[in-house]
Amino acid sequence: MIWLNVIVSGVLLGGFYALFACGLSLMFGVMKIINLAHGDMAVVAGYTAVFLVPKFHLPEVWSFLVVVPIFALLGYVVQRTLLQKSIDRDPFTTLLVTFGLSVVIENLLLEIYTANAQSINIGSLIAKSWQVNNTIYVSYLSLTVLIVSVVVLAALQLFLSKTSTGRQIRAVSDDREAAQLCGTNYRHIFGVASSLAFATVALAGIAFGMYTSLSPTAGGVNLLFAFETVVIGGIGSLWGTLIGGILLGIAQQFGAHFNEQYTVLAGNVLFLLVLAIRPQGLFGKKVVMS
Amino acid sequence: MGIEESSGTGSQERTIPGWGSVEFGRRLGLKAVAGTALVGGMAALAEASASAAALKSGTIKIGYVTPSTGSLADFAGPDKFVLSLVRSASQFAKGITIGKTKYKIEVTVKNSQSDPSIASTVTTELIQQTGVDLIVTSSAPETTIPVSVVCEGAGVPCLSTVCPWEAWWGGFTGNSIGAAGNAVGAPPEYCTMFFFGVPEFVECFLPMWNRVLKTTSANQVYAGMFPNDSDGNAFRAAWPPTLSAINSAEGGTPWTFVDGGAYTDLATDYTAMIELFKAGSGGKSCDFFINCPLPPDFNTFWKQASQQDWNPKLATVAKVMLFPTDVYALGDLSNNVATDCWFSPNAPYKSSLTGMTASTFAANYQKVTGQQWVQSMGSTYSLFEVIVEAFKKVKDPHDRKAVANALKEVSYDGICGPLNFSAKTNPAKGVGIIKPVGIQWKPGSTELVGHKKFAWSPWVVDNTLNKHIPLQATLEPTNA
Numbered sequence: 001m002i003w004l005n006v007i008v009s010g011v012l013l014g015g016f017y018a019l020f021a022c023g024l025s026l027m028f029g030v031m032k033i034i035n036l037a038h039g040d041m042a043v044v045a046g047y048t049a050v051f052l053v054p055k056f057h058l059p060e061v062w063s064f065l066v067v068v069p070i071f072a073l074l075g076y077v078v079q080r081t082l083l084q085k086s087i088d089r090d091p092f093t094t095l096l097v098t099f100g101l102s103v104v105i106e107n108l109l110l111e112i113y114t115a116n117a118q119s120i121n122i123g124s125l126i127a128k129s130w131q132v133n134n135t136i137y138v139s140y141l142s143l144t145v146l147i148v149s150v151v152v153l154a155a156l157q158l159f160l161s162k163t164s165t166g167r168q169i170r171a172v173s174d175d176r177e178a179a180q181l182c183g184t185n186y187r188h189i190f191g192v193a194s195s196l197a198f199a200t201v202a203l204a205g206i207a208f209g210m211y212t213s214l215s216p217t218a219g220g221v222n223l224l225f226a227f228e229t230v231v232i233g234g235i236g237s238l239w240g241t242l243i244g245g246i247l248l249g250i251a252q253q254f255g256a257h258f259n260e261q262y263t264v265l266a267g268n269v270l271f272l273l274v275l276a277i278r279p280q281g282l283f284g285k286k287v288v289m290s
Numbered sequence: 291m292g293i294e295e296s297s298g299t300g301s302q303e304r305t306i307p308g309w310g311s312v313e314f315g316r317r318l319g320l321k322a323v324a325g326t327a328l329v330g331g332m333a334a335l336a337e338a339s340a341s342a343a344a345l346k347s348g349t350i351k352i353g354y355v356t357p358s359t360g361s362l363a364d365f366a367g368p369d370k371f372v373l374s375l376v377r378s379a380s381q382f383a384k385g386i387t388i389g390k391t392k393y394k395i396e397v398t399v400k401n402s403q404s405d406p407s408i409a410s411t412v413t414t415e416l417i418q419q420t421g422v423d424l425i426v427t428s429s430a431p432e433t434t435i436p437v438s439v440v441c442e443g444a445g446v447p448c449l450s451t452v453c454p455w456e457a458w459w460g461g462f463t464g465n466s467i468g469a470a471g472n473a474v475g476a477p478p479e480y481c482t483m484f485f486f487g488v489p490e491f492v493e494c495f496l497p498m499w500n501r502v503l504k505t506t507s508a509n510q511v512y513a514g515m516f517p518n519d520s521d522g523n524a525f526r527a528a529w530p531p532t533l534s535a536i537n538s539a540e541g542g543t544p545w546t547f548v549d550g551g552a553y554t555d556l557a558t559d560y561t562a563m564i565e566l567f568k569a570g571s572g573g574k575s576c577d578f579f580i581n582c583p584l585p586p587d588f589n590t591f592w593k594q595a596s597q598q599d600w601n602p603k604l605a606t607v608a609k610v611m612l613f614p615t616d617v618y619a620l621g622d623l624s625n626n627v628a629t630d631c632w633f634s635p636n637a638p639y640k641s642s643l644t645g646m647t648a649s650t651f652a653a654n655y656q657k658v659t660g661q662q663w664v665q666s667m668g669s670t671y672s673l674f675e676v677i678v679e680a681f682k683k684v685k686d687p688h689d690r691k692a693v694a695n696a697l698k699e700v701s702y703d704g705i706c707g708p709l710n711f712s713a714k715t716n717p718a719k720g721v722g723i724i725k726p727v728g729i730q731w732k733p734g735s736t737e738l739v740g741h742k743k744f745a746w747s748p749w750v751v752d753n754t755l756n757k758h759i760p761l762q763a764t765l766e767p768t769n770a
């Protein structure tokens with residue numbers, strides 16, 4: 001029964017990691033952008049929910065209705081202005097630009113909102129859980145985040161495989177020049193992909209702000225877990241991201257079960273094992289380096 | 291009982307094993323810094339500062355190092371308001387007369403950005419460029435230790451606060467904390483401080499535990515959430531032995547400790563730890579809770595504890611929930627969480643500078659800034675009270691040695707209550723102890739200071755350690 005609890009809490013934690021990592025996976029898979037500001041963008045989404053949403057007289061639980069569209073738009077704009085310019089140069093520039101973005105975001109938040117902790121308050125809902133048996137409690141929040149994460153990944157998968165824009169995204173991701181020859185405006189397609197990625201970051205940021213309290217520098221810690229999730233699952237595979245998140249969550253809970261101090265270590269060991277045995281990730285395509 | 295017993299010979303019951311291994315200062319690398327980089331520059335620094343001092347005889351220059359930005363910025367929230375009050379007090383606005391000379395007092399503020407290395411840099415700037423006669427500093431070992439170490443090396447008097455004295459003491463080369471929780475080594479020549487330490491935390495929280503134990507059918511088992519960082523490891527080493535020593539000296543039945551494990555700061559999930567606390571010890575789940583986490587970690591943990599249905603009868607937290615921001619971020623789950631309080635507006639204390647009462651002080655803060663009072667306003671204000679007391683005792687305020695010695699002799703009544711730097715009960719000369727009271731966060735009321743109702747306010751619920759401060763509410767279990 002104890003082991004069942006380890007798995008249940010690991011899966012729930014994994015849902016959050018997958019939601020957090022899905023935008024990162026999308027941006028890297030399509031545009032080869034390693035977005036170092038990913039965590040900070042999630043924090044900005046959380047701050048938007050805390051400070052902007054009350055102005056719409058909306059309960060904070062529903063904040064995603066406002067924040068997600070804003071972030072989708074922001075994603076398109078940021079891609080077409082800032083990120084595209086750096087992609088046009090070389091891959092290292094995008095790395096530096098997103099790193100710079102991360103520093104700017106953290107300091108702007110600090111300047112405007114101070115170092116005070118902020119949390120997205122969902123009232124008594126935060127304390128509610130579903131008691132399975134004597135030892136297993138499933139919190140409504142974690143369960144919701146897991147469901148949201150599965151729905152988001154399924155919807156993205158459908159979008160990429162069934163729609164024309166989705167197919168173009170995959171085409172650009174596979175071979176940009178060939179797609180261009182077939183008449184695809186890859187800059188617009190990149191904008192759409194980035195818009196989707198930002199929308200999922202917004203969801204992740206809101207979930208993060210409900211789980212814990214946010215501060216301007218809170219983004220960095222989860223960025224590491226998001227990277228591990230993407231690498232374990234395999235780059236370019238959305239279902240891989242979900243499985244990667246869940247495996248990372250279970251590994252961490254497994255470590256924590258022996259001693260809290262092994263939590264992060266157990267996750268890192270899994271990450272290293274995957275890198276050593278299957279470097280392309282569990283569901284990644286094997287890429288021949290040219 | 292009392293801390294004075296800890297250094298006595300007949301105090302076997304107060305022996306605190308584990309303290310010997312705790313060296314707070316080392317984590318900041320300060321000993322290494324002091325030992326290598328600073329020593330060479332120190333002589334030059336002291337010379338430069340001495341010559342600077344000679345040039346400005348009519349003015350006393352004070353430096354104040356504080357974390358205005360960064361993770362410790364909450365502590366520095368009231369700085370602006372407190373400094374404006376201090377500067378308008380006649381001793382600062384008109385100057386003080388020492389001997390037959392009238393001296394103006396100037397205060398220069400420097401931001402440590404919550405970073406130990408920036409704290410030492412700005413302290414050096416204050417000494418070399420501003421030519422200060424004395425430095426005051428506040429808020430956490432990350433600020434007070436580097437500032438004190440630089441001042442000690444340069445021979446500039448320094449006064450610190452809001453830092454457990456054990457951490458501050460261990461920051462000086464050659465000093466450590468003994469097995470009985472006593473100060474080992476010589477007091478620094480130029481540096482002094484006032485605040486409290488681990489024994490006061492225990493003496494503040496244990497009476498609350500005992501009271502809740504009597505009124506509820508709680509198990510005498512407590513949970514400790516101590517992270518794998520220097521504060522966490524120090525608490526894990528010091529809290530259980532100090533608690534059992536003080537408890538057995540009072541004749542109490544023994545407490546059982548359940549360690550949640552040395553988790554990594556900023557962890558996302560605490561399910562395994564909460565399971566340990568629910569399992570407790572000997573078939574009894576943990577009903578009491580002590581911790582010293584980072585604020586976001588307590589936020590995550592406390593939400594998950596409630597989801598997982600672990601509801602300790604009383605939570606007494608350290609290092610978090612000191613200020614309203616943590617409480618508002620946690621919302622309704624803050625109700626009846628208890629912590630320590632070193633300045634309270636309902637205390638019968640008055641400013642030694644102007645006679646302003648503690649309640650006027652807090653009420654004016656709320657009126658001027660529009661924000662809820664915070665307890666660090668009292669300790670920051672007292673820094674400036676203490677230095678005026680010290681200057682009253684010297685013949686020449688530019689005589690660094692004399693000022694430093696005068697600081698160690700200060701004994702006065704101020705906004706944080708009676709404070710005596712040379713009391714025999716102090717852990718060491720120049721380390722003044724203020725006595726905290728226990729508070730619980732409850733919904734605010736117009737009865738409280740300034741007649742302004744805030745969503746959450748700290749209410750004094752236990753004054754065992756400091757009877758001067760009246761109770762404001764009854765101690766209630768955190769979870770019934």
